[in-house]
Each structure stands twice: as C-alpha cells, then as structure tokens.
Amino acid sequence: MGDMVFYLFALMTVLSGFFVVFSKNIVHAGFSLMFTLFGVAGLFAMLGADFLAITQTMVYIGGVLVLVLFVVMMTRIPAQNLPKSSFNRKIPAGIFSVLIFAIVFKVIGGTEWNVLPVDAPEATISMIGQKLLTEFIFPFEYASIVLLLAMIGAAILIRERKIDDDEEVQS
Amino acid sequence: MLHEHYAVVLLFILFGIFFANLALGAAKIFRPRSNRVGDKGVSFECGELPVGSAWVRFNIRFYLIALFFIIFDVEVIFIYPWAAVFKSLYPALGSLMFIEMMVFIAILVLGLVYIWAKGDLDWVKTLSKRDGNKEVSGA
Amino acid sequence: MMEVGLTHYLTVGAILFTLGIFAVMTRRNTVALLMGVELILNGANVNFVAFSRFVETSIDGHIMAAFVIVLAAAEAAVALAIVLAMFRNFGTVHVDSVDSLKQ
Numbered sequence: 500m501g502d503m504v505f506y507l508f509a510l511m512t513v514l515s516g517f518f519v520v521f522s523k524n525i526v527h528a529g530f531s532l533m534f535t536l537f538g539v540a541g542l543f544a545m546l547g548a549d550f551l552a553i554t555q556t557m558v559y560i561g562g563v564l565v566l567v568l569f570v571v572m573m574t575r576i577p578a579q580n581l582p583k584s585s586f587n588r589k590i591p592a593g594i595f596s597v598l599i600f601a602i603v604f605k606v607i608g609g610t611e612w613n614v615l616p617v618d619a620p621e622a623t624i625s626m627i628g629q630k631l632l633t634e635f636i637f638p639f640e641y642a643s644i645v646l647l648l649a650m651i652g653a654a655i656l657i658r659e660r661k662i663d664d665d666e667e668v669q670s
Numbered sequence: 671m672l673h674e675h676y677a678v679v680l681l682f683i684l685f686g687i688f689f690a691n692l693a694l695g696a697a698k699i700f701r702p703r704s705n706r707v708g709d710k711g712v713s714f715e716c717g718e719l720p721v722g723s724a725w726v727r728f729n730i731r732f733y734l735i736a737l738f739f740i741i742f743d744v745e746v747i748f749i750y751p752w753a754a755v756f757k758s759l760y761p762a763l764g765s766l767m768f769i770e771m772m773v774f775i776a777i778l779v780l781g782l783v784y785i786w787a788k789g790d791l792d793w794v795k796t797l798s799k800r801d802g803n804k805e806v807s808g809a
Numbered sequence: 810m811m812e813v814g815l816t817h818y819l820t821v822g823a824i825l826f827t828l829g830i831f832a833v834m835t836r837r838n839t840v841a842l843l844m845g846v847e848l849i850l851n852g853a854n855v856n857f858v859a860f861s862r863f864v865e866t867s868i869d870g871h872i873m874a875a876f877v878i879v880l881a882a883a884e885a886a887v888a889l890a891i892v893l894a895m896f897r898n899f900g901t902v903h904v905d906s907v908d909s910l911k912q
Contacts, residue, residue: 500805504680526752544676544679545676550751551797554746554747557743557746558740558743558744558747560748561743562739562740562743562744563740565736565740566733566736566737566740569728569736570733572728573728573729573730573732573733591795595798596704599679620700622795623754624731624750625751625758627751628674628751628752628753628754628755628756628759629755629759631748631751631752632752632755632763632767632770633761633763636770637771639748639770639774640770640773640774640777642776643748643773643774643777643778644777646741646745646778646781647778647780647781648738648775650737650738650741650778650781651781651784651785651786652739654784654788655731655789657730657733657734657737658788659733
C-alpha cells in the first residue's frame with residue numbers, strides 16, 4: 500500500500516514535470532507545475548517530513564506558484580511572432596540532459612548506500628525548531644536579512660517606472 | 671508503518687477529487703446538450719455583452735501585493751517550529767530564544783516600514799499623486 | 810517489484826533535476842525558465858529529504874530543504890520582478906529578444 504502511494508506520487512510528479520517542460524502554453528505549464536509541487540509534497544510526507552510537506556504546499560504552491568502565475572498573466576502577449584533562433588536547441592539540450600541523467604542514474608544504482616534501518620521520525624517540527632534555535636541560529640537570522648533584501652529589491656525594481664501604466668497599454 | 675497517519679489526508683484528497691469530478695461529470699451527463707451558437711456561447715447569456723478579450727493583462731501593481739504576501743508567508747517556516755518548541759526549550763535557553771525571534775521579526779518589519787513609508791502599499795494615493803504629476807508636467 | 814527505498818527517491822529527484830536542466834536550456838520564455846529552476850530546486854530538495862530519512866539519523870536535511878524553500882521564494886520574488894521590469898522596458902519576456910543593453 501505504501502509503495503503504491505509512492506508510485507502514485509512519483510508518477511504524478513514526473514508526468515506533470517514533463518508537462519511543465521514540454522507544454523507550449525505557458526499557462527498550462529504553470530498549472531502542471533502545481534501538480535509537480537504537490538507530488539513533491541506527497542513524497543515529503545512519504546519520507547516522514549511532515550513539516551516540509553506542509554511548508555511545500557503553503558509556501559511553494561500557495562506563494563511561489565501564485566507569484567509565477569501572476570507574472571504569466573501580467574506578461575502575456577496575445578499573438579507575437581517570436582524571433583526564430585538560428586538552430587534547434589532541443590537536440591543538443593536533449594542529448595546533454597540524457598547524458599546528465601544517465602550519469603546520475605549510474606551513480607545512484609552503482610553506489611552501495613549505507614542505508615540505516617531506522618524508522619522515519621514521528622514528528623519533525625519540534626526537532627527542526629530545536630536545531631533552528633541552537634545549531635542553525637546564524638542561517639536562521641541571516642534568512643531574515645535575505646528576505647528583507649529580496650523584498651526591498653523587488654519593490655524597487657517594480658516601482659521605478661518611466662512610463663505610466665495607461666500610456667503603456669496604449670502603445 | 672508511519673504512513674498510516676497520512677492515509678486520512680490522502681483519503682480526504684482522493685474524496686475531494688472524486689466528488690468534484692462526480693458532480694461535474696453527472697451534470698455533463700444529465701444536462702441538455704447545448705450547441706454553442708449565437709447567444710448560447712456568450713459568457714453571460716441575457717446579460718452584459720462581454721467587451722474585449724478575456725485574456726487581459728493584469729496591472730503590475732497586483733504583483734507588489736503578491737510579493738509582500740509571499741515574503742511574510744515564508745516567515746511561517748521559521749515561526750511555526752519556534753512556537754512549537756518554545757515551551758519545552760524555554761528552561762534551557764531562557765529569554766534568548768525570545769530575543770532571537772524578535773530580532774528575526776524586527777529585521778522583516780524594517781522592510782515593511784520601508785515599503786509603507788515609500789507608499790507602495792497604498793493603492794489610491796499613488797494614482798492621484800501620479801495624476802497630479804501629469805498635470806504639472808503637462809502645464 | 811522491489812521495496813521502495815532510497816534509490817527510488819533519488820531517481821525521482823534525478824528526473825526532476827534533468828527536466829529542470831532541459832527546461833532551462835530550451836525554454837526561451839523567462840517565466841518558463843524560472844519554472845525550470847523551480848524543478849531543479851525541487852529535485853535537490855527530494856534528495857536532501859531522502860538522504861535525511863535513509864542515510865542520516867539527524868534531521869539536518871530537513872532544515873537544508875526548508876532553507877532551500879525560503880531561498881526559492883526570495884529568488885522567485887526578485888527574478889519575477891526583473892521579468893516584469895524587462896517586460897515594461899522591452900514589451901516582451903522572450904529571452905532572445907532582449908539583447909540590447911540600452912533602449
């Protein structure tokens with residue numbers, strides 16, 4: 500049963516991941532990214548990472564993905580003739596990707612992983628909190644600075660406008 | 671197995687998907703076939719006629735609000751574990767952990783103060799101010 | 810069918826990572842490019858958590874993954890702001906169209 504659920508989530512993650520990459524419509528790609536992220540959250544739950552599963556759904560699906568879809572909706576252009584790139588990117592990129600995957604897969608299969616016979620932890624939140632406040636206190640505080648800089652930087656990037664919105668729509 | 675705790679969650683999700691599809695599928699089976707010709711194809715039949723394309727572009731200012739939302743949404747990753755262990759860790763660490771979190775929040779509030787002072791949060795004021803600027807530049 | 814273990818999770822992570830790499834290399838829409846980056850980060854996250862579950866006894870991998878999520882959120886916020894600024898100045902989000910330093 501547990502294995503079945505794993506294969507369900509893995510299939511969901513991988514299939515929607517393929518959709519994200521190969522879908523022509525960017526809106527469809529964004530919505531299938533939602534399924535990918537949800538499948539990853541399911542994998543986290545299967546691995547006993549309950550806190551990360553919740554975080555993934557709340558921050559990634561509820562935050563980052565919404566932001567991405569917002570921008571997709573803000574930057575759509577109805578019909579445009581894009582400049583055709585001079586050569587087909589797909590073939591070299593495909594060869595390169597398959598090569599990377601082959602190497603990684605070989606390493607995964609060929610290594611004798613030192614798997615410990617431990618059960619997954621029951622509840623991770625208290626352990627994460629303890630580590631965050633003692634061992635990882637510097638990254639913890641530093642993360643707030645990163646977030647502050649991201650907020651201010653993005654606000655400045657958005658704000659500085661030479662053209663008014665109304666004129667921009669007309670032009 | 672540990673996963674039994676999550677079986678309930680999974681059942682909830684599966685039932686949600688099942689019922690949503692059941693309702694829509696049943697409606698599709700039972701409703702009369704509509705040939706979407708003429709007024710049948712309009713979004714609001716007997717209502718306002720839709721103007722323009724549905725693929726409108728949204729104003730960039732919505733992005734700012736979403737951006738500030740996500741930054742403060744991320745805080746939950748840190749605040750929730752902190753709150754979960756506060757009681758059990760208080761004897762060992764004392765008020766230090768309270769101060770740690772207050773420093774964390776203070777740094778982020780600094781950003782909030784900045785965007786507030788710069789007027790990114792108010793929706794109407796910036797519009798009127800910009801209109802005023804336009805008149806000045808036009809005169 | 811063998812018992813689901815570490816290698817299965819690592820394979821899913823590797824597939825996600827490869828898909829992300831492929832998206833970054835082929836997609837020319839900036840937002841789709843960012844989606845590829847999100848795929849890469851998620852593949853790495855799956856690996857972190859899988860190793861933390863099977864190979865380590867500590868929970869450090871979870872904390873690493875949590876920080877990755879935080880940084881992904883910050884990165885997405887700034888990168889999408891850049892995309893919007895680019896759209897405002899050039900009227901497109903197509904990477905190849907934006908090749909001049911100054912308008």
